[in-house]
Amino acid sequence: MQAKRIFSAFAFTLLTILLLLVVASRSGEAARAAASGDIDASLGPGMPPATEQVSLPGSKPEGQEKGADKPDIDISGWQYIVAGEGSNIGTYTPYVVSIEGTAQYFDERAITPLVDFLNAARAAGYTPYIMNSYRSYSAQEYILNGRASQIAWPNYPTQADYDEAEQYVAAPGESDHQTGLGVDITDRYYSSMNASAMDQTFLTWLRENCAQYGFILRYPAAKESITGWNEPWHFRYVGVEAAEYIMENNLCLEQFVALYE
Numbered sequence: 001m002q003a004k005r006i007f008s009a010f011a012f013t014l015l016t017i018l019l020l021l022v023v024a025s026r027s028g029e030a031a032r033a034a035a036s037g038d039i040d041a042s043l044g045p046g047m048p049p050a051t052e053q054v055s056l057p058g059s060k061p062e063g064q065e066k067g068a069d070k071p072d073i074d075i076s077g078w079q080y081i082v083a084g085e086g087s088n089i090g091t092y093t094p095y096v097v098s099i100e101g102t103a104q105y106f107d108e109r110a111i112t113p114l115v116d117f118l119n120a121a122r123a124a125g126y127t128p129y130i131m132n133s134y135r136s137y138s139a140q141e142y143i144l145n146g147r148a149s150q151i152a153w154p155n156y157p158t159q160a161d162y163d164e165a166e167q168y169v170a171a172p173g174e175s176d177h178q179t180g181l182g183v184d185i186t187d188r189y190y191s192s193m194n195a196s197a198m199d200q201t202f203l204t205w206l207r208e209n210c211a212q213y214g215f216i217l218r219y220p221a222a223k224e225s226i227t228g229w230n231e232p233w234h235f236r237y238v239g240v241e242a243a244e245y246i247m248e249n250n251l252c253l254e255q256f257v258a259l260y261e
């Protein structure tokens, strides 16, 4: 009788401890889930314990550090120059040459990869057309002035008009076109830069094949909050090594350059 009472007291204590352990572990999971903002990670009744790692804010991701496998390059090289809001390149002027005898110009150091890229598109059955390429600081200034004047018409443009114009036109020194390494490629049969009217299979082909010629999609839709632009036709030369890394890791140029800071 005595032995049975001791046994049931022991069993009760053991059960209580087990119960406390379960509660503690569940509230821990819930706290971690809430901290990461991932509601689905909280455990429902009868569900197996979550095995995936839920990272706490401010903690380092599991495994290697971000960008640990980045190419071993000198980021100060000419092919990595970033022109954008917050990184104005002033009156930077590359030496440019005509693209295939047209009135469009490109940095001489990257003209061969560009022509190879265009020829590959032709070989794949497309008819690439360079809509825009190199634009000087003063050409960019001219375009911005025009847009601001248009907004202000019939008055002279004010600062507010310029601010509005900069939502459509990059400021001088902040356009990728000024680097001499950016091109807007459309199909020759499309005369406007309207992505939805363009041949989607061609845009997809350009995206999937650009890296092997050293080009990246400069303004992907998903990176608009960083770059300020969404241009599915705008390709930019950075060299094969960087291009392959950028396209494989779904980065924009700003994010790539930041890996070297």
Ligand SMILES: [Zn+2]
Pocket (backbone or CB within 6 Å): 132, 177, 182, 183, 184, 231, 234
């Ligand atoms: Zn462009």
